[in-house]
Amino acid sequence: MTDIRDDVADAFFAFTGREPDGIWSAPGRVNLIGEHTDYNEGFVFPFAIDRRTVIALGVRDDRKLRIASAFSEELAEHDLDDLAPDALSGWSAYPLGVAWALGEFGADLAAVPGVDIFIESDVPVGAGLSSSAAIESAVAVALNDVWQLGLDLETLAKVGQKAENDAVGAPTGIMDQSASLLGQTDSGVFLDCRSLDAEVIRLGFAEAGLAIVVIDTHVEHEHASGGYRERRASCEKGARELGVGSLRELDEDDLPRAQQTLDDETFRRVRHIVTENQRVLDTVRTLREAGPRAIGDLLDASHRSMRDDFEISVPELDLAVEVAQSNGAVGARMTGGGFGGSAIALVPLESVSLLQVAIDGAFAEHAFTAPTTFVVRPSIGAQRDR
Incomplete structure (x- = not known):
């Protein structure tokens, strides 16, 4: 800095x-x-x-x-x-x-x-x-x-x-x-x-011997156009047709009714939001009760939901997640608005270098643009520095 x-x-x-x-x-x-x-x-x-x-x-x-x-x-x-x-x-x-x-x-x-x-x-x-x-x-x-x-x-x-x-x-x-x-x-x-x-x-990653690795695929996305706007419109459509002010009002018990009411695509968009909300609550609870090594399945499930239900992943992100999961990651998922950007992996500190090598090799094998892989640490928010 x-x-x-x-x-x-x-x-x-x-x-x-x-x-x-x-x-x-x-x-x-x-x-x-x-x-x-x-x-x-x-x-x-x-x-x-x-x-x-x-x-x-x-x-x-x-x-x-x-x-x-x-x-x-x-x-x-x-x-x-x-x-x-x-x-x-x-x-x-x-x-x-x-x-x-x-x-x-x-x-x-x-x-x-x-x-x-x-x-x-x-x-x-x-x-x-x-x-x-x-x-x-x-x-x-x-x-x-x-x-x-x-x-x-x-x-x-x-x-x-x-x-x-x-x-x-x-x-x-x-x-x-x-x-x-x-x-x-x-x-x-x-x-x-x-x-x-x-x-x-509190996250406690370092104390648990873990690091968050970011895999930047260099597939650029823009929130001001394209799929992001369409996903938001689908969510608003789902809420309107289900008679709720926002999808926040739904829980997993509402999904059978949603499936009967909505077209398949809109239902899957709604299912992602409902299940993702629950995954956030489960992640916070799990961190408090069992620590960061116990949240991996929730990260993995989040990626599957974004890939299959919300359809905002891309092949590069899917590859990054798959390679991370098979090279020691506790859990991995794409992060951000989708259609490009980065994946994250929660990785034991001793596995970071191995993961970086594996990611580079897999992207080269698939003839994808070489990614940039780096560790990030949870840090302080906005402030005056001088």
Whole structure:
């Protein structure tokens, strides 16, 4: 982290000719379990990771927002008085959308100064580790500080979600922003997406001799288009035809009626959400009662459900999971919105190197793009670093 913070400070000086007023950061996240349940008002259980987006920010003496980054040559410049979702596009819609969304949550944008922001990140883009929420959360905590808004972290999560929904156009739930903002070291965030009650649950991976390995397939996905939107529409259709406000209201006892009422595809979408909600609850309970080595079957079952019922996996993700399961993993599943991105495996520490070699060999044998495999650790959420 020290190096990237120094790099961002230097880049900000090159961008503006002055030192920043502060440096803030926010992590990406791994979703341990609970996929596509968030926008169905269900349960999720992600954790913040030790890959972060870092921003340097300086207050201006005018009304302009100027944003640059290490990952794009585009310089985004907007006036605070002209911020609107339909005026934003490209990667800068994430940070600028946060500035706009703060106004939707009570900030008086007519009374705050402009800012310069420089962004750097080591959260992989398109890997299902929520690089977007890391940007949103870092910008949200920084603007909350320098504009002296006094908003709590739970509200900032709603700000990030609104930015992603309305400015970016991605129909995501609130899980990613909550994980990025509320994460704690060696812990997951157990979130009820209906009440937005969040509980920090100790994971204990390292103490149990385990590591979370991420296998980034480099099959990129985009939440703003394609299958993600279709899956959300299917869930809304299922809830409507079953006469409930959201799929959260259903449990496994309701599935026989759902199967009789719905077409096969919609039923399978609904079954994934209902069973995945139960798997989240079972994972939290199992961690408390038996520890992390006992949750493997739940991770495996989650992947099968995403592959077969929700149909959001791809061959690369299935291969990563299969190789992990046959090379010592306690459990494995794809993570994130699907249609690409990453798989995760809960692996004994002594098996990590073996798994990395096996994954590389299997992908080469199938003529898939070489994956990137790395260990992540549950880490602290968004904060001011300097």
